[in-house]
Amino acid sequence: MSSEDTARQVRSSAFVVSARKRKLQKISKMAGESTLLLIASFVAVVVLFIFFFVARDAVPFFQIRGFSEFFTSTNWYPADDPPGFGSLAIIYGSLMVTVGSALIAIPMGITAAICLSDVLPFSVRQYVKPIIEMLAAIPSVAFGFFALVILAPLLQNFGGPILMWTWWLIVSPFLLLAIIVVSELLTANIASEKKRKILHATSLGVFGLIALALLFFVGRKLQGIEILTGTNALNVSIILSFMALPTIVSVSEDALQAVGRELREGSYALGATRAETIVKTILPAASSGILAAVILGIMRSLGETMVVWMASGNSSHIPDPWFNYLESVRTLTATIAGDMGEADQVTGSARFHVLFAMGLLLLVISFVSNFISERIIVRQRKVLSGQ
Amino acid sequence: MIKQWGKALSVLAIISLVTAGRAEAKSGIVIDGSTTVGPLAKSFAAYFDKKYKVPVTVSESGSGNGAKSLINKSCDIASMSRSMKPQELTAAKSNGVNPVSSIVALDGLAIVVHPSNPVRSLTKAQLADIYTAKITNWSKVGGPNAQIVVIQRESNSGTQESFKELVVGKETPVTRSAETQASNGAVKNRVSLTRGAIGFIGLGFTDSSVKKVAVNNVMPSSATVKNGSYPLSRPLFFVTNGQPTGLIKQFVDFPKTSDGKLIIKELGFVGKY
Numbered sequence: 001m002s003s004e005d006t007a008r009q010v011r012s013s014a015f016v017v018s019a020r021k022r023k024l025q026k027i028s029k030m031a032g033e034s035t036l037l038l039i040a041s042f043v044a045v046v047v048l049f050i051f052f053f054v055a056r057d058a059v060p061f062f063q064i065r066g067f068s069e070f071f072t073s074t075n076w077y078p079a080d081d082p083p084g085f086g087s088l089a090i091i092y093g094s095l096m097v098t099v100g101s102a103l104i105a106i107p108m109g110i111t112a113a114i115c116l117s118d119v120l121p122f123s124v125r126q127y128v129k130p131i132i133e134m135l136a137a138i139p140s141v142a143f144g145f146f147a148l149v150i151l152a153p154l155l156q157n158f159g160g161p162i163l164m165w166t167w168w169l170i171v172s173p174f175l176l177l178a179i180i181v182v183s184e185l186l187t188a189n190i191a192s193e194k195k196r197k198i199l200h201a202t203s204l205g206v207f208g209l210i211a212l213a214l215l216f217f218v219g220r221k222l223q224g225i226e227i228l229t230g231t232n233a234l235n236v237s238i239i240l241s242f243m244a245l246p247t248i249v250s251v252s253e254d255a256l257q258a259v260g261r262e263l264r265e266g267s268y269a270l271g272a273t274r275a276e277t278i279v280k281t282i283l284p285a286a287s288s289g290i291l292a293a294v295i296l297g298i299m300r301s302l303g304e305t306m307v308v309w310m311a312s313g314n315s316s317h318i319p320d321p322w323f324n325y326l327e328s329v330r331t332l333t334a335t336i337a338g339d340m341g342e343a344d345q346v347t348g349s350a351r352f353h354v355l356f357a358m359g360l361l362l363l364v365i366s367f368v369s370n371f372i373s374e375r376i377i378v379r380q381r382k383v384l385s386g387q
Numbered sequence: 388m389i390k391q392w393g394k395a396l397s398v399l400a401i402i403s404l405v406t407a408g409r410a411e412a413k414s415g416i417v418i419d420g421s422t423t424v425g426p427l428a429k430s431f432a433a434y435f436d437k438k439y440k441v442p443v444t445v446s447e448s449g450s451g452n453g454a455k456s457l458i459n460k461s462c463d464i465a466s467m468s469r470s471m472k473p474q475e476l477t478a479a480k481s482n483g484v485n486p487v488s489s490i491v492a493l494d495g496l497a498i499v500v501h502p503s504n505p506v507r508s509l510t511k512a513q514l515a516d517i518y519t520a521k522i523t524n525w526s527k528v529g530g531p532n533a534q535i536v537v538i539q540r541e542s543n544s545g546t547q548e549s550f551k552e553l554v555v556g557k558e559t560p561v562t563r564s565a566e567t568q569a570s571n572g573a574v575k576n577r578v579s580l581t582r583g584a585i586g587f588i589g590l591g592f593t594d595s596s597v598k599k600v601a602v603n604n605v606m607p608s609s610a611t612v613k614n615g616s617y618p619l620s621r622p623l624f625f626v627t628n629g630q631p632t633g634l635i636k637q638f639v640d641f642p643k644t645s646d647g648k649l650i651i652k653e654l655g656f657v658g659k660y
């Protein structure tokens with residue numbers, strides 16, 4: 001066969017789709033699709049496998065020791081004889097630092113996201129957002145080191161003044177805003193201009209004095225507090241909130257951006273101010289995305305190990321009183337990390353399996369909260385789309 | 388032809404060199420275990436590396452982990468600040484490991500407090516009461532009116548087990564509000580930064596950042612540990628699988644040599660030999 005013949009054949013087959021060619025195409029299509037499916041399902045299978053293997057090693061613990069001790073006792077003495085595996089205090093510690101970090105990170109994160117998406121000009125936002133996202137790139141051991149070496153001694157030595165200044169800084173802007181709004185509302189309906197002005201001024205003065213007194217007395221009370229140990233739930237909550245912040249800010253800012261220009265301009269066109277637009281239009285429209293951001297951030301706090309291991313103090317007791325964030329706590333993650341080394345199968349079975357029971361508990365908590373948030377997001381979407 | 392032979396020969400030479408290097412690397416020593424013995428093991432390792440060109444790897448993960456590594460045959464020497472527990476011995480037997488302990492040095496468990504704390508001496512009973520939360524204020528033991536921050540070690544620590552055995556009693560649990568730290572260094576760090584804190588660390592780890600407290604009126608020091616008058620002292624071990632031979636024997640017996648004794652003394656431990 002000459003080379004010309006071959007060339008002609010190739011040319012013709014490029015246009016005429018033969019049965020063989022079609023078959024080949026079909027096969028390659030199927031191969032390509034199944035490869036993609038395989039890779040995608042691999043991820044899901046990994047999750048299932050983790051669940052399965054953690055559960056497989058967690059079940060023996062409940063077979064040996066039963067459920068009630070694990071969930072109701074605070075006696076955590078895994079190495080003692082007789083051992084105690086009561087994890088209530090540890091579960092409580094995990095919840096405590098998670099709630100603490102959420103209380104700090106959620107308001108801060110959402111405020112920052114609103115500021116980024118709707119207040120700051122684009123040129124500033126371009127630089128600020130990457131800087132906030134940089135926080136996510138800092139390794140957790142560096143955060144832990146900071147908590148242990150800098151924040152803990154600071155809290156011990158200047159705990160009272162720090163609490164006082166934090167109280168002042170956080171509360172005074174809100175009080176100021178509240179006073180102005182309340183005075184405005186109280187005097188809005190008074191007809192005489194002169195009378196209104198006088199009343200307005202007196203109400204500003206009276207509420208201002210009350211606010212100042214509140215700030216001063218609570219501040220003084222806080223200043224008197226002496227923090228016994230710096231490695232406590234407060235320290236960990238602060239650090240964890242900083243670790244959760246980049247997730248919350250970044251994801252909720254994306255959600256706010258996704259609301260779109262039409263809704264914003266529609267709101268302005270109806271005569272709404274920027275504040276009204278943000279509070280009444282943009283936030284409700286973006287709420288499902290913001291909720292997803294919050295859940296992601298909380299999961300980060302719940303699952304974080306290194307920081308709590310280094311800076312929580314690791315004492316397995318429920319603080320007294322129960323909301324006392326100035327006492328040391330121990331969390332599930334830190335306990336798994338700290339006790340795994342010792343607890344091999346050879347040195348006592350329950351001691352090994354109890355850590356898997358804790359891991360399973362963490363997994364279940366995150367699955368449940370993910371599930372709930374998923375449901376809320378779906379419902380929110382339905383409401384927003386008017387169904 | 389001759390050239391090819393030369394090539395083959397050089398390849399052979401390279402192979403033999405590589406395998407020789409591998410054989411030598413395999414003769415290194417792997418040590419795992421106590422953070423208390425860690426500094427000693429590391430200094431010994433540096434000495435062996437320099438003098439005999441023997442690579443020695445030292446990990447510090449707690450006595451319990453050392454025992455576990457030895458049982459799993461993943462280390463040559465387990466450094467331990469307590470003796471093997473009965474369960475560990477049975478586990479070793481069932482895994483075909485025969486643990487043989489030899490004493491490296493003696494160590495005092497120094498009770499340390501913040502440098503500003505005026506308390507100079509505590510009795511063993513007072514210590515036990517502090518660690519079981521029967522005493523929670525420094526004023527009860529002659530100090531200022533301040534709450535005591537109790538600091539203990541993680542459950543895989545040999546130091547923790549020694550302390551429990553020597554002070555609190557094996558069956559008595561330590562108070563739940565005790566903070567837990569992962570190493571001697573971490574305990575020292577926390578105590579040096581916390582005014583109301585009390586902790587226990589190996590004598591070799593003490594320095595001016597923390598204040599040592601006398602126990603039953605005896606200050607911890609090399610002399611009081613060696614003559615046995617300090618109540619909280621314990622031996623430190625190197626545990627091997629079977630009677631040590633060759634390099635490992637040399638390493639285990641190193642504390643008996645004059646260089647070994649010098650290193651032990653320099654690091655603040657107390658020589659047994």
